[in-house]
Amino acid sequence: xATDPLRTETFDLVIIGAxxxxxxxxxxxxDAGVExxxxxxxxxxxxxxxxxxxxxxxxLHRYKEELTGPEYAERALNESNKRGIDLRCGAMVLxxxxxxxxxxxxxxxxxxxxxxxxVICATGADERTRGAIxxxxxxxxxxxxxxxxxxxxxxxxxxVGRRVFILGSGDxxxxxxxxxxxxxxxxxxxxxxxxxxxxxxxxxxxCLNDFDIPLYLSHTVREIRGKKRLEQIVLARVDENFxxxxxxxxxxxxxxxxxSVGLIPSNRLxxxxxxxxxxxxxxxVVDETLQTSIPGIFSCGNSLHVHDLADFVSSEGENAGRxxxxxxxxxxxxxxxxxxxxxxxxxxxxGYLLPSVLHTDRTEEFLLKFRVRKPYRNVVLLLKQxxxxxxxxxxxxxxxxxxxxxxxxxxxxxxxxxTLTLEIADE
Amino acid sequence: xxxxxxxxxxxxxxxxxxxRLRVDEEMNVTGNACPRGAAYAKTxxxxxxxxxxxxxxxxxxxxxxxxxxxxxxxxxxxIFDVMAEIHRCGAxxxxxxxxxxxxxxxxxxxxxxxxxxxxx
Numbered sequence: 001x002a003t004d005p006l007r008t009e010t011f012d013l014v015i016i017g018a019x020x021x022x023x024x025x026x027x028x029x030x031d032a033g034v035e036x037x038x039x040x041x042x043x044x045x046x047x048x049x050x051x052x053x054x055x056x057x058x059x060l061h062r063y064k065e066e067l068t069g070p071e072y073a074e075r076a077l078n079e080s081n082k083r084g085i086d087l088r089c090g091a092m093v094l095x096x097x098x099x100x101x102x103x104x105x106x107x108x109x110x111x112x113x114x115x116x117x118x119v120i121c122a123t124g125a126d127e128r129t130r131g132a133i134x135x136x137x138x139x140x141x142x143x144x145x146x147x148x149x150x151x152x153x154x155x156x157x158x159x160v161g162r163r164v165f166i167l168g169s170g171d172x173x174x175x176x177x178x179x180x181x182x183x184x185x186x187x188x189x190x191x192x193x194x195x196x197x198x199x200x201x202x203x204x205x206x207c208l209n210d211f212d213i214p215l216y217l218s219h220t221v222r223e224i225r226g227k228k229r230l231e232q233i234v235l236a237r238v239d240e241n242f243x244x245x246x247x248x249x250x251x252x253x254x255x256x257x258x259x260s261v262g263l264i265p266s267n268r269l270x271x272x273x274x275x276x277x278x279x280x281x282x283x284x285v286v287d288e289t290l291q292t293s294i295p296g297i298f299s300c301g302n303s304l305h306v307h308d309l310a311d312f313v314s315s316e317g318e319n320a321g322r323x324x325x326x327x328x329x330x331x332x333x334x335x336x337x338x339x340x341x342x343x344x345x346x347x348x349x350x351g352y353l354l355p356s357v358l359h360t361d362r363t364e365e366f367l368l369k370f371r372v373r374k375p376y377r378n379v380v381l382l383l384k385q386x387x388x389x390x391x392x393x394x395x396x397x398x399x400x401x402x403x404x405x406x407x408x409x410x411x412x413x414x415x416x417x418x419t420l421t422l423e424i425a426d427e
Numbered sequence: 428x429x430x431x432x433x434x435x436x437x438x439x440x441x442x443x444x445x446x447r448l449r450v451d452e453e454m455n456v457t458g459n460a461c462p463r464g465a466a467y468a469k470t471x472x473x474x475x476x477x478x479x480x481x482x483x484x485x486x487x488x489x490x491x492x493x494x495x496x497x498x499x500x501x502x503x504x505x506i507f508d509v510m511a512e513i514h515r516c517g518a519x520x521x522x523x524x525x526x527x528x529x530x531x532x533x534x535x536x537x538x539x540x541x542x543x544x545x546x547x
Contacts, residue, residue: 044489045490051543054480054481054482054494054495054496054542055480056478056480056496057442057443060442060443066441066442066478067542068480068494068496068542069494070494070524070542070543071524071542071543073543074524074543074544153482154482154492154494155490155491155492156491156492157482157484157491157492182479182481182506182507182510183481183510200443200445201438201445201447202438202439202440202441202442202443202445204438205437205438205440205445206440206477210477210503308443309443397447
């Protein structure tokens, strides 16, 4: 008699991705009492992007000491191993069905199915590429994303180039400027389209200023030239409407152009499933439990919204892990259509605001996360519910490069429904 | 003693918060959110140091590189000398996180240690 070769294993919780978000979610769910947890990781080793982030600066919030990315990953892994969590590496998830059946495959496993009562997607983010920003010119080799170059250098041991230019002043670009310099390459400059840097201030200081690498603000690459390998780039200044300013072109003879031009949350599994996406973040729409528009499916980490610090990714993962545990163990966490909700809305100066939906009947404390549109100094944050001022917070400075948090209690939100807006105003 | 030139404002690199520090003539530091910022500002103005991170070639393993760091900050002007030592160094799996790969590199009172555990 033929048996079904696709036997479905059942779990309480399946977590997709074993980076900082997924590993923290697994440990938190186990601590909350969930027994059968499966973590699926597409790479051969757990740790996610941390493994290639060999620089230090991780863990100051979470472990009160300064760690490199691999050290941080190892701590997160040790915590999940201590709890005996079933972690399978080299397992690529292909789809999630509406019945929460996870299809995955890999050399070690063949094609397999696993069902979870709850699912947490912690699938990270993808880098924006040359195509996403449409740089005109030739199409030689030597043009690559900064994170890919980081993989080549730090995990594979290849030098990516000798004369390097970096477009985009995000943290990965800044970190790679130092990395290439330390390994004997020459970084001719970093260009940023905006009039301010998109990286952490400390990375401008220790990655560019330490090595006298020039930062060209309000500049971008106008043309790429090269037959086989990249030979030259043309840089030009842009005006306030991002149009090239004629006569400001500079050429640089380089063999490599690294692009650090943003990350896009990676959510193909969820969009295939019909989960609603947030128009600003590129991640799913979630409530304060990090549950998506489909009950029992949760999201955290860079696949929810792009973070600057792994420490915050881990604590978000823990929130998702605890929420999934409540869903699995209590089964009562599914909001009904008529339960009251507060919808959040970004006001003046706010780029995005998460979570999108709050339930004061189910949760006592809320953590709002947001980014501002441009740099601000000496301003106040105004939190208003249905137009009425609820909270005022002074801020000496706010930067788009730094994700901000605002903690709220149920008592600060006296009405269980309506709209909550966050806006920036002069002091 | 030469008085260090005081910058108008410096960015603290101790943690990702990136405090904007100010230092006066008496080396009093303001703008720091924690004591480590004050210590950083003083060191930065008198004798700046940095932790160096890189990778070392690894044999006997499917992974070709093992990440490393200096166990303590080293003088900023020695960064490239320490990098040259790291380039000369090789390791073979198994390697434990924290394992010393170069003892007291260049006599700077810091070791070069592995930052990842790699089984053979």
